[in-house]
Amino acid sequence: MAETEENPFLKSFEDPEAVANYHSGPTLFVPGFHDLHLMTSLLLAERVPADGRILVLGAGGGLELKALAQAQPEWTFEGVDPAGEMLSLARTTLGENADRVHLVKGYIDDASEGPFDGAVCLLTLHFLKSDERRRTLREIRDRLKPGAPFVAAHSCLPADPDERALWLDRYAAFARAAGAPAEMVERAKDGVSKMDTLYSDYEDLSLISKAGFSDVTLFYAALTWRGWVGLA
C-alpha cells in the first residue's frame, strides 16, 4: 500500500527489530493504555453475548486481543492486520488464548463478512486518510449485526498550528515522564508531527457517524488520544 512507503510508523510494523520492541511502546505513549483495554471490554460487554464473536482491525501485536480474551473467556475473535510481523507477535502474545482467535493478514476487505457481535480498532485508524478511514469504517459497520457496538481509539490533533505544537509537546512530555528514552520520544514526536492523517476529535466523531454508526460517544480522552463507542 502506498501509505507504507510514506509513513515510517507503518514501515516499522514490518521491521522484525522494531516489532520485537513493540509492546513497550503503547504504555509509554498512550496514557491509561491498559485501562483503555478494560474500558473497551466493558463497553463491548454491554451488548455482546457471552459467546460473541468480535472483529479486531489492526490487531497486530495482540495486546487488545489478549486483554479481551482474558476478560471474556467465551468470546472468539477475528484479528486482521496487514503486517505479517505484527501478526506473528500477536500469535505469541495470545499464548493459550490463540485457539479462540482467527488471524487474517490483510485489510478490512480481507475480513470475513460476519456478521460480528462487536468490533474494535485501536491505535490504527489515525494512519488512514479521511476517505480511506470513512470507507474502512463503513466496511466495519457492514460486518456487524444491527445494534452491535464498535470501539475505536487513536490519536487526534487540532488543525491550528500553535495548538498542534502544544499538544505534540504534551504527547512527548508524557512519554518522557513515563520513562521513554529521550531519543525514542524525539523520533516519535518527529514522526507524529509529519503525519497528515491526524484530525481533530470532532472530525473523527463525524467520520464515524457518517460511516453509519449511531449514538457515537466519546468515552476516552487522554492528551492527544481519544476513544469512541458507537452502534452499528
Ligand SMILES: C[S@@+](CC[C@H](N)C(=O)[O-])C[C@H]1O[C@@H](n2cnc3c(N)ncnc32)[C@H](O)[C@@H]1O
Ligand atoms: C500502532 S499499531 C496498533 C496495534 C494494536 N491495535 C495495539 O493497539 O497495540 C497499528 C497497527 O495497524 C496496522 N495497520 C496499518 N494500516 C492498517 C489498515 N489499513 N487496516 C488495518 N490495520 C492496519 C499496522 O500493521 C499495525 O499493526
